[in-house]
Structures are given as structure tokens and as C-alpha cells.
Amino acid sequence: MMHGRDDDLDQLLFAMPLEEPPVDLRTSILQATIYRPAFALKPWELWLCGTVAAIAVWLAVLIVRDGGDAFMSTLSMIAAATFHALVAQNTWLWIATGIGAAFWLLILNPLPMRAPLFKRYARH
Amino acid sequence: MRAAPDADHQLVTEALRGDPEAFATLVQRYDRAVYHLAYRTMRDEEEAKDVAQEAFFKAYRSLKTFRPGAKFSTWIFAITYHACCDRLNRRRRYSGEELPDRADSAPGPADSAIAADEARRLRQAILNLPEKYRSVVTLYHLQGKQYDEIATVLGIPVGTVKTHLFRAKEQLRKMLTADLSGEMK
Numbered sequence: 283m284m285h286g287r288d289d290d291l292d293q294l295l296f297a298m299p300l301e302e303p304p305v306d307l308r309t310s311i312l313q314a315t316i317y318r319p320a321f322a323l324k325p326w327e328l329w330l331c332g333t334v335a336a337i338a339v340w341l342a343v344l345i346v347r348d349g350g351d352a353f354m355s356t357l358s359m360i361a362a363a364t365f366h367a368l369v370a371q372n373t374w375l376w377i378a379t380g381i382g383a384a385f386w387l388l389i390l391n392p393l394p395m396r397a398p399l400f401k402r403y404a405r406h
Numbered sequence: 407m408r409a410a411p412d413a414d415h416q417l418v419t420e421a422l423r424g425d426p427e428a429f430a431t432l433v434q435r436y437d438r439a440v441y442h443l444a445y446r447t448m449r450d451e452e453e454a455k456d457v458a459q460e461a462f463f464k465a466y467r468s469l470k471t472f473r474p475g476a477k478f479s480t481w482i483f484a485i486t487y488h489a490c491c492d493r494l495n496r497r498r499r500y501s502g503e504e505l506p507d508r509a510d511s512a513p514g515p516a517d518s519a520i521a522a523d524e525a526r527r528l529r530q531a532i533l534n535l536p537e538k539y540r541s542v543v544t545l546y547h548l549q550g551k552q553y554d555e556i557a558t559v560l561g562i563p564v565g566t567v568k569t570h571l572f573r574a575k576e577q578l579r580k581m582l583t584a585d586l587s588g589e590m591k
Binding site: 291294295296297298299300301303304307308310311312314315316317 | 426429430433434437438439441442445446451454455458459462463466524525528529543546547550575578579
């Protein structure tokens with residue numbers, strides 16, 4: 283075949299077979315995607331577990347180190363701070379502002395809702 | 407290789423709904439083309455395999471970002487091409503020099519000896535093209551004369567695609583003619 287004309291070269295190009303992939307390519311792709319073992323926990327569950335574990339370790343250290351005194355004082359400090367925040371008028375004002383803003387953003391949002399998240403596949 | 411876009415959209419939708427077989431069908435449709443693009447760009451079988459796997463993994467992870475109006479083939483080729491570029495950049499950074507050209511030692515299957523020989527010559531000629539021309543020619547081969555799709559995959563203007571393709575074909579023609587006249591002497 284002559285290669286002087288564009289059509290000839292095109293014809294030759296399109297007739298050229300694709301590279302033969304390795305025999306295990308498809309299997310390795312499927313194993314890396316749909317047959318990949320699903321992780322047992324969702325990301326937020328992992329974060330929650332980590333947070334709970336960190337708090338537990340912190341409290342355990344407080345108990346062990348000072349025989350419970352530091353633990354009790356920390357707990358009472360946290361309780362006092364929470365109570366103080368809840369009775370403050372500003373806290374409720376900001377919470378109301380936040381809820382109101384979220385509500386109006388949901389109503390006025392011109393963007394469509396996101397597509398449903400990809401479901402996790404368990405290995406069958 | 408060139409599956410109906412509607413069918414691809416349907417498969418993507420089904421995969422997003424949680425049907426793993428739908429994604430498996432997409433892999434079945436495009437794994438060879440993706441490998442071909444990766445091999446043409448990387449010029450290394452092992453790396454091409456890794457790139458193909460990486461591309462499908464990325465596509466699977468970000469399937470929800472696939473735009474309904476887009477073509478799946480263009481999308482997966484773009485992911486593949488970017489993965490190739492990342493690897494080539496890394497390779498260049500570590501080697502610190504221009505990569506040597508390597509010839510294709512494996513002839514492809516063909517129906518007749520002449521066709522096989524022509525295909526082998528063409529493969530070798532394509533592999534000897536500069537990288538930017540090689541990618542354009544490979545995508546032209548994979549996607550046909552859809553210049554806008556090629557431009558989307560490569561992230562360059564359509565005009566540049568046409569220019570690169572024109573120059574690539576010119577170089578291919580020269581290489582093939584030289585090859586042929588060399589054999590005749």
C-alpha cells in the first residue's frame with residue numbers, strides 16, 4: 283500500500299489492531315474496583331471511633347495520673363462550661379441564626395441536589 | 407471499541423445505583439483501548455498495565471462526578487492520558503534526561519502476512535513519533551475523526567489537535583516511505 287495519500291494512511295491506521303493487553307489485565311482491574319473488599323467502616327464511623335478512643339485514653343490518663351482528682355475536676359469544668367454556654371442568650375441566638383441560614387440556603391439554592399452516593403460493594 | 411454512548415450512560419447509571427456488573431461491562435468494553443492508549447504513551451507493557459488499572463480505579467472511585475452529557479470513552483481516555491503524563495513526568499524527573507526511543511519488538515496479529523508487516527511498520531513508526539504526536543495519532547485511531555473529543559482528552563485546542571495530527575501523519579508517511587525504500591535497496 284502506498285502511504286502518499288491521507289486516505290491510505292487513515293485506512294492503514296484504522297485497520298491496525300489494538301495492542302493485545304496482558305491476559306490478567308481485566309481480572310486485576312476488576313479486583314481493584316468492584317471486587318475490592320469493602321472497608322468495614324464508613325469514614326464518619328472511623329472518625330467517631332477515633333474520637334471516642336482518644337477521649338477514653340485522655341480520661342484514663344487523668345484517672346491513673348492523679349487518682350481521680352484531675353478527672354473529676356476536668357469533668358466538672360466541662361459541665362460548667364457547657365452549662366454556661368447553654369444558658370447564655372448569645373448561644374441560642376447564634377444557633378437560631380445558623381438554622382435560619384441553613385433553611386433559607388436550602389430553599390433558595392439554585393444548584394440541584396447531588397447524585398446519590400456510590401454504594402459500597404461487598405465481595406460476593 | 408466504540409460502544410454506543412447511550413449504552414455507556416446506562417451502564418454508568420446502573421453502576422452508580424450499585425450494580426457491579428454494569429461497571430464490569432464498562433471494563434470489558436474499554437480495557438483494551440485504555441491499555442492501547444497507555445502502551446502507546448508509555449511504551450512499556452508493565453507500566454501500561456499499571457496505568458490501565460489505575461485509570462479504571464480512578465474512574466470507579468469518581469464515577470459520580472461523570473457528567474451525563476459526556477462520553478464515557480472520552481472520560482476514561484482523559485483519565486488514562488493524565489495518569490500517563492504523571493508517570494512520564496515522574497520518570498523524566500528521576501532520569502533527568504530525554505527518554506530514549508524504543509522500538510516495538512512485538513508484531514501485532516493480522517490476517518495476512520502483508521497486512522501484518524504493514525501493521526508492524528506502522529506500530530513501530532508510531533512509537534518513534536514524539537510523544538505529543540503519538541498521543542494524538544493513538545486517540546485518532548481509538549476515537550476516529552472526532553477532533554473535539556481528542557482535544558478534550560488531551561486538554562488542548564481543536565486547532566492544535568489538527569496541526570499535531572497533520573504533522574504526525576507527515577512524519578509517519580516519511581518514516582514508512584523511508585522504511586520501504588530502505589528494504590528495496
